[in-house]
Amino acid sequence: MSKVSVLVVDDATFIRDLVKKGLRDHFPGVQIVEAVNGRKAQQILARESIELILCDWEMPEISGLELLSWCRAQDALKSVPFIMVTSRGDKENVVQAIQAGVSDYIGKPFSNEQLVSKVRKALSRTGKLQELLASISPKLLSSGALANDSLAVLTGGRVESAQPSAPATPVAAPLPAPTPAALRSPSPTPARAPAGRGQGQLRLPSGTMACVIKALSLKEALLVVRRGEALPQVLESAVLDLEQGEAAEIARLNGYLHAVAAFEPRPDSDWLQLTLRFVDRDPQKLDYLSRLIARGTAQKHFIPGA
Template sequence: MGKVSVLVVDDAPFIRDLVKKGLRDHFPGLQIEEAVNGRKAQQFLARQAVDLILCDWEMPEMSGIELLTWCREQDSLKTTPFIMVTSRGDKDNVVQAIQAGVSDFIGKPFSNDQLVSKVKKALSRAGKLEALAAQAPQRSLVGSLPNDSLAALTGGKAEVV
């Protein structure tokens, strides 16, 4: 099985960088792709599948809602989680995005915790969170097991005498 991958679509480089950093810090095994607008994302998605799309609403050439509509028309992308990252949180826009098939929203400005929470939820629903955990770099468990016999005898403070 390949790596779990996310496509970050936003015309603002600082937002893409913010999202990428937040994802890398929390999901070390995640493969992150990026596109500067919906048209570039469409070209990328026509060549390569991803497990999650994080997309801005307002972009030049092709908006996030247009990309979402296109994705839902593609057999290969019908069920791909699509999270709209937007400052357009009013009721009309939310209804429009839900009708187009959006999976979730992240309002701008957003915190790293909000981003991580929404991504976890989307990947979990898609059955990809376990795969991502499995491909994360494994940390050594040696010396970190609180109930090994040395830790039990020394209260967790093993000292060499």
């Protein structure tokens, strides 16, 4: 039986690895092909049979939207499911993708459950899901391996069957666990928000939170957020939204949490300090980030609903 092939297109290695791990954990029989941009994806699609395409929007050379339009113009690719995986969640962008023939949409950052659900739905529509599941051995199915949450593995969740490799560079000291009383009863006089270069919104798979930008470079951002009951996790994917300039442009910077620590040297600190490592390689985004750094972010604020 031929394997079910999925093409993962993204210029960010971290995102491709996250998608690949999620797919392999839940669909062990899947064959994954990857491309770093739309140009490489075209070359692959011209010579290989692909059953599903998972593609980023913003990429160098050929964007995800351009690749989608190209696919829909090819007789052999017209009916291949195409899922856009992107931080562009604005209504106008969604409409653009729908008009170009997108099959579905996954917003960054995404949880493993969201990814698996969308892929399962797309493959089911074409009959490939049954073919894929039929290729998985009964022993593997009964072992519970398909229940692994790949994002939990990456972020230190309780998955004992997989051991994440040690990070190449040391991260901040582990965050002390809060006392039950600290979680139930916030301080009657909460600390004032730390000062910084500006404000933004950090989007995580579990939700969104306002953040203060302490430092910004082409590689990473140092952020401070108010602590909640659910703590952000190291290696969790994230998107930082910033407003830029008089035209109210929104910079959507994709990344992952490289370090999480208490902002104050006490277990019940009201604030967390996060290091967000950027994964975008799109020249336009890098130029955007350069302009943000050059102009400073003191006057930049997130627009709700963007």
